Amino acid sequence: MYRHIVVTTEGTDIDHAAIRHAAGLTRALGARLTLLHIVPDAHRELDSGNDLSVNAESIEQGWTREGEHLLAAGVQDANCARLTPLQRPARGRDIPQAILQEAAALGADLLVMATHGRKGLAHLLLGSVADRVVHDATLPVMIVHAGTPLPAGDAP
Template structure:
């Protein structure tokens, strides 16, 4: 069914359930698992003309460190399932499209992502990387809400 599963991480606590689910699927299906962290493009995210005392490069370095910790945690969350950890810069792309492009280059046939499950005004104002991936993905996307138990 699925031969290559891609699970994303952004370094937040909600990612743990998604990695557990992806690892369980990987084991059940005998698939490959890739854990992906995208380093947002700070220039794109902040726009020009910000008055911050830190530079976009400083911010990207911090996001890189966050990603490295997230990948380390993902290795633990995978419960011994072999996976390939990858960290890629967005390089002028928004995060959802960077995820989709990486998934295409890797040949992933399923994307697993965590979601906050926000509704109403919070969802409308904050938007959702997961929603944008689901909308544009050419492959199935499995969304896992925080605290969802995986069945292995």
């Protein structure tokens, strides 16, 4: 079935549920798990036409350090022997595009992501990385909400 599962982390509280769910699937299927964090491209994120006198490189370095902490926390959440933490820079790509390209480069056959599940105006205003990934994906994508039960036998 699935041999290589990729789960994303971006530092939200709901990431924990997706990571634990992906780890449970990994154990049940005997698959490999990659925990993926994409470091946003500060030049792209800050390109608002304003002269903010901000050093994009130092911001990206901070985001990279934060990503390292997120990956370490995700490794603890997953508690999975066949897990590889991986951090990649977006480098000119938006986050959904970077997630899909990295998952393809890794040869993933399932992508697991968390979502807030916003509806209505909040969804229209804030958008959703998960929605964009699902729309553009060429591999199966599992969306996990914070309250999604874990697979049988994988209670924390």
